Amino acid sequence: MKNLLSFLTEVxxxxxxxxxxxxxxxxxxxxxxxxxIFTTVFLVWLLGRKKEGFDxxxxxxIALIHDICEVYSPDFTSYDAAAIKEEGEITREEVENLxxxxxxxxxxxxxxLQKIKKEMEDESMEKLVADxxxxxxxxxxxLWEEYEEGSTxxxxxxxQADKVINLFQGxxxxxxxxxxxxxxxxxxxxxxxxxxxxxxxxxxxxxxxxE
Amino acid sequence: xxxxxxYLTKEGFxxxxxxxxxxxxxxxxxxxEVPEALHSEELNPEYLSFRxxxxxxxxxxxxxxxxxxxxxxxxxxxxxxxxxxxxxxVTIEAGGQEDEFVLVGTxxxxxxxxxxxDESPVGRALLGAKxxxxxxxxxxxxxxxxxKKVRYK
Numbered sequence: 129m130k131n132l133l134s135f136l137t138e139v140x141x142x143x144x145x146x147x148x149x150x151x152x153x154x155x156x157x158x159x160x161x162x163x164x165i166f167t168t169v170f171l172v173w174l175l176g177r178k179k180e181g182f183d184x185x186x187x188x189x190i191a192l193i194h195d196i197c198e199v200y201s202p203d204f205t206s207y208d209a210a211a212i213k214e215e216g217e218i219t220r221e222e223v224e225n226l227x228x229x230x231x232x233x234x235x236x237x238x239x240x241l242q243k244i245k246k247e248m249e250d251e252s253m254e255k256l257v258a259d260x261x262x263x264x265x266x267x268x269x270x271l272w273e274e275y276e277e278g279s280t281x282x283x284x285x286x287x288q289a290d291k292v293i294n295l296f297q298g299x300x301x302x303x304x305x306x307x308x309x310x311x312x313x314x315x316x317x318x319x320x321x322x323x324x325x326x327x328x329x330x331x332x333x334x335x336x337x338x339e
Numbered sequence: 340x341x342x343x344x345x346y347l348t349k350e351g352f353x354x355x356x357x358x359x360x361x362x363x364x365x366x367x368x369x370x371x372e373v374p375e376a377l378h379s380e381e382l383n384p385e386y387l388s389f390r391x392x393x394x395x396x397x398x399x400x401x402x403x404x405x406x407x408x409x410x411x412x413x414x415x416x417x418x419x420x421x422x423x424x425x426x427x428x429v430t431i432e433a434g435g436q437e438d439e440f441v442l443v444g445t446x447x448x449x450x451x452x453x454x455x456x457d458e459s460p461v462g463r464a465l466l467g468a469k470x471x472x473x474x475x476x477x478x479x480x481x482x483x484x485x486x487k488k489v490r491y492k
Contacts, residue, residue, distance in 0.1 A: 234438045235453035242451050263388040270395050278449065279358070280402055314480040315434075320450040322458035334479045 131259040138199050138256060145198065149205040149294065152228050153307045159297055161198050165191065168293045172286055175325040179285070187282040190271045194286055197272075200252035201245075206316075209233035209241040220244050232312050246276075285323055292317065292326050292333075299333055310337075345410045346444030346457070348426055352412050355446075359403040366396050406446065413444070415491045421470040423489055425457055429465060430488035437487070442466065 142161040150158035169191040176187050195203075207228035212218055214236045223244045233241075253272060257265045274283030295313050302308040317330050347355070369392065374385040413426040423429055427442050440455045442465060448456035455462045461484065464474040470489045476482045 232434070232436060234436065235440065238451050239453070261388070263391045266392055267395065270399070278446075284445070284448075311480045314478065315476075315482050316450075318460040318476050318478070318482070319440075319455055319462075320459065322445055322448065322456035322462065327460065331478075337479055 131261070135256070135260060139196055141199055142196065145203065148203045148228070149207070150297075150301060152205065152207055152230075153301070153305075155301055155305060155307065161195050161203060164293065164297070165195055167297070168194065168286070168290055171289045171293055171296075171329075175289070175329060176282075176285060178325050179281075181281075182285070183282055186271070186274075186280075187286055189267075190275050190282055190286040191289065193268055193271055194275050194290060196256060197249040197252040199256050201248045204241060204245050206233050206238070207231075209237045212237045212240050218244070220247070230309060232316070285326075288321050288323050288326050291320055292329060295330065296333055299337065303337075343409060345406050345446050346413055346425055347410050347447055348413050348443060351443070351447040352407075352410055355403060355406055355410075359400065359407060362396060362400050362403065366393070366400065369393060369396065418491055420491060421489050423465045423468050423486065425466075426491060428490050428492075429486060431465075432485040432487055433482055440465070 140162075142165070143163075145161045146158040147161060147164060169188055172187050172191045173184065176182055176184055202224070205228065207230060208223070208226045210231045210233040211226045211229040212223075212233070214234065218240050223241065253269075257268050260268070271283075274280045275286055276283075278284040278287055295317050298308045298313050299310055302310045314330075314334060321327055321330060369389070372389075374389050375383055376386045377383060415426050416422075416424060423442060425442055425444065428439060429442060430437065430439050432438075438453075440453050440461075442457055442462055443454045445456045445458050448454050448459070455465075457463065457466055460476055460478075464476055465484065465486070468474050468486055470486055473483050473485045476484070
């Protein structure tokens, strides 16, 4: 049981970890990673139940674990990618010291960040699950791989639901504080989301801006 | 209802085939070391753990089998084709910024790497457009994508 206690204690630290995407915008008492996971799980359940041949139990587990690597790895945002030069290589040390920049990163910039981000997240996940029983460790890795690589419909759905929840939270903050570059976020959603149920929900989010 | 059709590039198909072969090999290896089912009069925890792991493997194998059975490999048109079709690398300009996307089927989409699904609003709008065209994504936020270049491998 000791390994489970320490795993839950570590994952529990995400209840205190404010999301950088919001703190960069100067939002006080910003949403934490655990709160983000909470609403993502809800969205996966509420919209996933409309999908045919969908393994809901698996999808909800993927939603639960999708960001737990952030216990030890940084919570990178597209503003970090926007701060990377398009030309030349970037080192891990440079990534760790990036000064986020507002605006929309290009594919080249995103790819550069992704390479190092993945390396750091893999190390973090390894540390986090190190003492768990082998079968549980394997299950977490399998779910995480499905999310990261989008190799199953559940993994792809959660990956897109994660983006939609970010958009939803961003719009909520925009309505309250007006500090979020929401137009860029809506634009990005139209490039990244292809699930019809999630696209329908984005439509509702957009409509809520008219109210 | 028929099975869903998966449109994959040749590389995407080969990756899935290689993952599938790897999993089959892993399963074969696993089956060489089946623990005893019973430990005294109770089910052996090692055996239960083995069953769970085998179940996960079998599920992954069966999903990939379904994909491989229903895949249609995207055929690249001639290199001179200037129309956006599946597999095209498209240079666009939007909001004063140039960017590059590859248009792929939903299975291979990975927007962080610039691989945009043909079922996304932007993918749908780009599909069928030609070099020099502009397409507009109409919603509350209106964005115009100017297609500057279309190329195929």
